[in-house]
Each structure stands twice: as C-alpha cells, then as structure tokens.
Amino acid sequence: MARARVIVLVGAVLTILAGIARWWRAEPRTQAAPPADGGTFREDPEGGAGTGLGVGDPPDDAAVPRKITMLHGDSRRTHRASGVAPRSTPEIAWARDVGGPIEAQVTASPDERTLYVASLAGTLTALGKDDGDVHWTLRLGDRAYATPCVGDDGTIYQGSDAKKMVAVSPEGKVIWSLDTAGDADTGPALADDGTVVFAAGRMVYGVGRHGQVVWRFATKRKVFAAPALDASGRVFVASQDHHVYALGPEHRAIWSVDLDADVDGAPAIGDDQGVFVGTDGDEVVRLNADDGHVVWRTKVWGYVRGALSIARNGDVLAGVYGPSPRQVRLRAADGAWVGSYAVQGTGAREFGVHGGALEDARGTVIFGTQADDVIAVDSGGKLLWRVVTGGDVDAPVTLLSDGTLVIASDDGLVRVYRPAP
Numbered sequence: 001m002a003r004a005r006v007i008v009l010v011g012a013v014l015t016i017l018a019g020i021a022r023w024w025r026a027e028p029r030t031q032a033a034p035p036a037d038g039g040t041f042r043e044d045p046e047g048g049a050g051t052g053l054g055v056g057d058p059p060d061d062a063a064v065p066r067k068i069t070m071l072h073g074d075s076r077r078t079h080r081a082s083g084v085a086p087r088s089t090p091e092i093a094w095a096r097d098v099g100g101p102i103e104a105q106v107t108a109s110p111d112e113r114t115l116y117v118a119s120l121a122g123t124l125t126a127l128g129k130d131d132g133d134v135h136w137t138l139r140l141g142d143r144a145y146a147t148p149c150v151g152d153d154g155t156i157y158q159g160s161d162a163k164k165m166v167a168v169s170p171e172g173k174v175i176w177s178l179d180t181a182g183d184a185d186t187g188p189a190l191a192d193d194g195t196v197v198f199a200a201g202r203m204v205y206g207v208g209r210h211g212q213v214v215w216r217f218a219t220k221r222k223v224f225a226a227p228a229l230d231a232s233g234r235v236f237v238a239s240q241d242h243h244v245y246a247l248g249p250e251h252r253a254i255w256s257v258d259l260d261a262d263v264d265g266a267p268a269i270g271d272d273q274g275v276f277v278g279t280d281g282d283e284v285v286r287l288n289a290d291d292g293h294v295v296w297r298t299k300v301w302g303y304v305r306g307a308l309s310i311a312r313n314g315d316v317l318a319g320v321y322g323p324s325p326r327q328v329r330l331r332a333a334d335g336a337w338v339g340s341y342a343v344q345g346t347g348a349r350e351f352g353v354h355g356g357a358l359e360d361a362r363g364t365v366i367f368g369t370q371a372d373d374v375i376a377v378d379s380g381g382k383l384l385w386r387v388v389t390g391g392d393v394d395a396p397v398t399l400l401s402d403g404t405l406v407i408a409s410d411d412g413l414v415r416v417y418r419p420a421p
Helices: 002-026
Strands: 040-042 092-097 114-118 123-128 134-139 156-160 164-168 174-179 196-200 203-207 213-218 235-238 243-247 253-258 274-278 283-288 294-299 316-320 326-330 337-342 365-368 373-377 383-388 405-408 413-417
Touching: 114 156, 114 413, 156 196, 164 196, 203 235, 243 274, 283 316, 316 365, 326 365
Parallel strands: 040 294
Antiparallel strands: 092 413, 114 123, 123 134, 156 164, 164 174, 196 203, 203 213, 235 243, 243 253, 274 283, 283 294, 316 326, 326 337, 365 373, 373 383, 405 413
C-alpha cells in the first residue's frame, strides 16, 4: 500500500513538472544564452511589437525569377515576383474547387496559361488561368503537400504521400513514376543539368530526366523542408533531426549543423550566399554556406515552420506562429528586426502565419494567415488590402508576371484575382 502511495505521489510530481515545462516553452523568454559557436543572438528590441514591413522602394538590380514554376519561384526559394500586385482590394475573376484542402503553392506552365494545383484530396489539377476551366485532373493515390515543379519543357514533377514522385506531361499523362522511401511531400527544385531534387521520408533524392536515381542522401529523421540549391549546385536541406545539411558536388555532406530544434521549412539562400532557416526553437538562423557556421540567431517568439523568403534588398521574411502570430522582416547582415506585421491570433502556439511573404516588383509584401485571409502591405509599411477566404492560407501566394494573383486555401478553392489596372 505504501509503495502504491509513493507511485501516485511520484506521478503527481511528474505531472506538475511537465505542466511547468509546457508553460516555460509557451512563454516568451526575454533572456537567452548566446549560441555556443559564437554567432550573434538577436531579439526584437520592443519585445515582439514590431512596426510594419515596408522599407521603401526595392532595388532594380535584384535577381528575380521570370516564371513561378516551383516553390517560391526559384531553387533559392526567394519568393520574388516580377509582376505588380493590385494596390487596392483586388477583384476576383474566378474560383475553382479542386476537391480538397490546398497546402502547396499553385505554380504555372512556362507560358503562364495553365495553373497546376496539388491538393490533399490526392490530385494534381491543371486549370486555365483566364477562366478556371479544368483541363485535366490526375489522381496521385494519396495526399499531395508538395508544390508542383515545372520544367522548361512543360513537364510537371509532383510528389505525394503515396510514396511516389511522378513526372507528368502538359497533357496530364504520367511519363514516369518513382517509388520513394517515404512520403514525397517536399517541393522539388530543378538543378541546372535538369536533375530533380526533392526529399521523401528521411531521404534526399537527385533524379534524372528519365526517372533514374542519380544520387541520394539520408538524414537521421524525416525531412519536411523542400531542398534549396545555390548557384554552384550545392544542395541545402533541413530535417527533423534538428540539423541543416549542405551537400557538395559529390552530393555528400560537406557540413551539418545542429540547431537544437526541428527545421520544417525550406531554407532560403540570399544574394550574398547566406543560408537562412526557421526552427521550432522560435528562431530564424543565418548559416555560412561554406562551413555551416552560425552567423546569427534571432528570437521571433513563435514557431517558424514554413519556407522563408528573401526580399529584393536582401532582408529575410518569415511567418511566425503564436501566441503572437506575425510576419517578420529581419536584416540579413546581422538578424536585427526591421519590422513586423501582427495578425489576429488565438493565443495558441499552433496557430499563426505559416511562411514567408511574396514580394512584388514595387516592394509590396503579400502573405496568407491561418485566420483565413491574405494581407498586402506596401513598401512603406501601410496595409493596402485584406481578402478573406474560407480556410487557412498556408499555401504561398502566387503572383504571375501580368499581375494575376492566385490564392489557394484549405477550403479547397483556388481564387484568381484580376491584374492591377
């Protein structure tokens, strides 16, 4: 009997300690130890308040992808668009239900006449940009979280939780199908030689044009983050083993760094070759691309789980979860807060802004939230407009070169808004 009382007492103590631990993790901590490797630790000087996102007109000489054919537009995952977004509340042109929630960014054919939508209904759907007509629908066998990636020849590369990566013709026919070691739920990137780079389970793959595995690399745990590639062909990938890896020309790890927390969003590579990631440790981190050295770590007071973005002036844009959800803008050189834009939250740690904002040619930043809306803030930090959808907007917003705005959400609808006049 005495032993039973002891067991009950120990159990009660453990429950109390677990509750304290949960409270400690949930509360923003105003003090934090500097990183062990000497990187600079930054915090919002106003305790998380922030003052908007705009910093003036963007430079004209920044590299901008010509087409939105993969996650965030290019293999560096910058999320810069060549088009100009509407300056006032945009007018909806059409909406199309694809049958299930949409977590993946909508991408376009090389001529931007066709939109490709992957859904959790397990489908890949081709829609006409002008009218939303369904050109074809391909069943993938399971949910599709991965953003479709489109080659210059129009071939679409799409992964799914059916543990397959498929190559699909512009007419919707499967060209080849590759079985993978786990759910193929990260957006592919295309290397200069045409190799398709993606992750499935804990494996990172390089696949040739005909579906043959050219190389593979294993992490210790699941990879939720889409790989990013720099100009020299190095591959950067983050994992739930808390590590970020850099793969060299032989596609072996040239370095890895432990960030003490899950890294679930795609890395972004700056114009100065800085590698930026967000973590479940409530941080955005800059790494040196050559050796993985931590340059700085900035506390942002919430999980950072979606892909980051790189503004034309080099600033880092990151979506942040609760308890105070927001889109933040950090200076690339030292991680200092430039500004932030707070959104209505619930107080929950699992609710917020999923990923980095899109930046248009005028410096307007546009981002979706889990409050079922999309927000546009101009280059001066002023709210331009807000549109409401019927579900979480975790999928990155797409802006085509003619100003057509494409928004997809968890209500299963793709909404297309007319270009700016």
